[in-house]
Amino acid sequence: MAIRKVHVLGLVLAAGVIGFLGIPRFRQPMGQPAGQADLDETFSVLPRLSYPQPFVDKPQRTDVLVMSPWLAPIMWEGTFNRDILNAQYRQKSLVVGVATFAIKKYIRFIQGFIGSANKYFLSGHRVNFYLFTDHPEKVPAMELASEKHLFIIPVQNYSRWQDISMNRMDIISNYIRSRWRYEVDYLYSMDIDLQMFEHIGVEIVDTLVGTISSWQYTKPRDSNSYERRPESQAAIPSGEGDFYYAASFNGGSVSEVYKLTTACFKGVTEDRANGIEAKWHEESHLNKYLLYHKPTRLLSPEYYWDEELGQPPIVKVKRLSSVRKNLQEVRY
Amino acid sequence: MNKDQGTRGWVKDCSTRRTLHVMGCTVVLCFSLGYFWSMSNYTWQETPVKIFNTVRKIYSKPQILRPPNRTHLLENLLEIELPRMIYAKPQVLKPPRNDVLMMTPWFAPIVWEGTYNLDILNEQFRQRNVTVGLTVFAIKKYVVFLKTFLETAEMYFMVGHKVNYYIFTDRPQEVPKVELKEGRNVVVLQVQNYSRWQEISMRRMEMINHFSKKQFINEVDYLVCVDVDMRFNDLVGVEILSNLFGTLHPGFYGAERQSFTYERHPASQAYVPHDEGDFYYAGGFFGGTIKEVYKLSKKCHEAIMVDKDKRIEAIWQEESHLNKYFVYHKPTKILSPEYVWDDNMGRPEILRKRRFLAVPKNHAAIRNK
Numbered sequence A: 001m002a003i004r005k006v007h008v009l010g011l012v013l014a015a016g017v018i019g020f021l022g023i024p025r026f027r028q029p030m031g032q033p034a035g036q037a038d039l040d041e042t043f044s045v046l047p048r049l050s051y052p053q054p055f056v057d058k059p060q061r062t063d064v065l066v067m068s069p070w071l072a073p074i075m076w077e078g079t080f081n082r083d084i085l086n087a088q089y090r091q092k093s094l095v096v097g098v099a100t101f102a103i104k105k106y107i108r109f110i111q112g113f114i115g116s117a118n119k120y121f122l123s124g125h126r127v128n129f130y131l132f133t134d135h136p137e138k139v140p141a142m143e144l145a146s147e148k149h150l151f152i153i154p155v156q157n158y159s160r161w162q163d164i165s166m167n168r169m170d171i172i173s174n175y176i177r178s179r180w181r182y183e184v185d186y187l188y189s190m191d192i193d194l195q196m197f198e199h200i201g202v203e204i205v206d207t208l209v210g211t212i213s214s215w216q217y218t219k220p221r222d223s224n225s226y227e228r229r230p231e232s233q234a235a236i237p238s239g240e241g242d243f244y245y246a247a248s249f250n251g252g253s254v255s256e257v258y259k260l261t262t263a264c265f266k267g268v269t270e271d272r273a274n275g276i277e278a279k280w281h282e283e284s285h286l287n288k289y290l291l292y293h294k295p296t297r298l299l300s301p302e303y304y305w306d307e308e309l310g311q312p313p314i315v316k317v318k319r320l321s322s323v324r325k326n327l328q329e330v331r332y
Numbered sequence B: 001m002n003k004d005q006g007t008r009g010w011v012k013d014c015s016t017r018r019t020l021h022v023m024g025c026t027v028v029l030c031f032s033l034g035y036f037w038s039m040s041n042y043t044w045q046e047t048p049v050k051i052f053n054t055v056r057k058i059y060s061k062p063q064i065l066r067p068p069n070r071t072h073l074l075e076n077l078l079e080i081e082l083p084r085m086i087y088a089k090p091q092v093l094k095p096p097r098n099d100v101l102m103m104t105p106w107f108a109p110i111v112w113e114g115t116y117n118l119d120i121l122n123e124q125f126r127q128r129n130v131t132v133g134l135t136v137f138a139i140k141k142y143v144v145f146l147k148t149f150l151e152t153a154e155m156y157f158m159v160g161h162k163v164n165y166y167i168f169t170d171r172p173q174e175v176p177k178v179e180l181k182e183g184r185n186v187v188v189l190q191v192q193n194y195s196r197w198q199e200i201s202m203r204r205m206e207m208i209n210h211f212s213k214k215q216f217i218n219e220v221d222y223l224v225c226v227d228v229d230m231r232f233n234d235l236v237g238v239e240i241l242s243n244l245f246g247t248l249h250p251g252f253y254g255a256e257r258q259s260f261t262y263e264r265h266p267a268s269q270a271y272v273p274h275d276e277g278d279f280y281y282a283g284g285f286f287g288g289t290i291k292e293v294y295k296l297s298k299k300c301h302e303a304i305m306v307d308k309d310k311r312i313e314a315i316w317q318e319e320s321h322l323n324k325y326f327v328y329h330k331p332t333k334i335l336s337p338e339y340v341w342d343d344n345m346g347r348p349e350i351l352r353k354r355r356f357l358a359v360p361k362n363h364a365a366i367r368n369k
Helices: A002-027 A082-090 A105-120 A159-183 A252-275 A282-292 A327-332 B001-041 B117-128 B139-158 B197-219 B290-309 B318-328
Strands: A096-102 A128-135 A148-154 A186-190 A194-198 A208-212 A245-253 A298-299 A320-322 B047-053 B054-058 B130-138 B162-169 B184-190 B222-228 B230-232 B242-248 B281-289 B331-336 B356-358
Touching: A002 B001, A096 A105, A096 A327, A096 B290, A105 A128, A105 A148, A105 A194, A105 A327, A128 A159, A128 B054, A148 B318, A159 A186, A159 A252, A159 A282, A186 A252, A208 A282, A245 A252, A252 A282, B117 B356, B130 B197, B139 B162, B139 B230, B162 B197, B197 B222, B197 B290, B222 B290, B242 B290, B281 B318, B281 B356, B290 B318
Parallel strands: A096 A128, A096 A186, A128 A148, A148 B054, A208 A298, B130 B162, B130 B222, B162 B184, B242 B331
Antiparallel strands: A186 A245, A194 A320, A208 A245, B047 B054, B222 B281, B230 B356, B242 B281
């Protein structure tokens, strides 16, 4: 009789072990390849929308390039219909994340950034703001719209502002791997010393997105501020380069941003080991990356306009602008 | 079992039994905990602090794993890195063409000659190792078009990439033998014919749908669905590939939406009201990923069958249904009329290339035979 009981309990023990370890794994299989099962999922339809007809022989903007040579759209005012884009976006229930850093004196910009983003950034859609700061207690209280969430993450500072800037890549890559891949679908990295003045909507949401720099969009290739020294990992040989991208605002899908930040930080680390620092720090590495991994969508300088520049006629709207500041005072 | 043995045995049994009971309960408890733990919904560990009506979330150590609806894989990601390439720099203030709309209001590129760099696109697609399927229907006398179609496709279609030609026909023995380049195959699919040419045309949706699920999904990444009574006249390459693409009908690219020949009877599934519609798309050239073409063909075929039940036939058969689909499921790329042209319509300036041309035919002689 004892032997029989032991057998039964042995079975129950085995079942318990299997249940404890095995069930989670069976429930969520990793990386299932697309197959016949995916073909029959339900799909949704756009609602009736009313808007003027687009005409094939009447382009809306002829003064600017609206599409790159690899067929990535460039966002300019007047070229898109946000109603259609919003209707398409809502079909997918997506969450967008924004990573921004307010270290040392840059804390003073938080209110302006978050306050204006709450009003103008993806208005009406879910956004998680991830604010990294070395002084979480100094973050002001702010009222946010119901679909916007603010997460404050304590982080260490560095003595050199260039190091703070470059290490953002590493921090972002780590957070994607450990947490954000479960929380958001798209992720954008933005500087904190910015304010929004006009709507930035779902037109920015795409696989890999870069912003054309407002300082350099008219310059010929060889005058662009790429890193040129071949010793640096960020070097771009002369005769190459599409646009000069601003590091202040870039992003894309979680997996693409993961690849980008990992690759850029690897470049930064290798440069450090060789005792070299790229001309414009992580922006140089970003430019190298986006040259050989073409973005799928580009934002015009409307999406990051440097405050010191005037407003030429091609820039009909200044959506995001840097805040006037004394660089010497705030960085050091 | 005698009494002595039984007594001793019983005493041993007693303590063993208790131990076994304890073990058993512990195991069942562990099992239940494990089961319920894996079944529960997860949430982030948050310490909400309410200050001035704002809930400030301090990101402490997250204890729990994934929320059920979102997980992005970061392992084994496809890495597409372009080699060094030399080409003219794109100029922000100088668009290559200002006579045409290069992009729709929902950011679908409209593909015109001069607006894209084929070397960059070829490199991107080559690294993805894509295979393109080209479907064509040669039913009854339409087999006569196959030779020119295939020979010109060999010269101009997806040059340098892997291609499967899927030839739907009721006369497989009449499919001509055409010499194919490396990486290209002809697959003959025998299907039934119908007596009316309109029926043949509309049943294409059903057949594309059926074979997408059964076969194409395992063999190709993109499907391109075209008419057979055509010939390639210039390069048609990876610039056309996208999740879902349609082609501007050569007769309507300049027209107002009220004059598009959409189906206008509200009773038909293909009905489009007069104040809606972006473009009029040609039924003879559309495509996309297998998934998107499957969805499109399924929707169109079902709509055709619903109409059939009510004894309605849309004015331009499956082309009407295709156009209805594209109003409410916007294509992600649109091909200019360079990609479907008839030389009878002349050579307007806007058309810098004529890539895919109608082959002259005697409609009366070839249809319904």
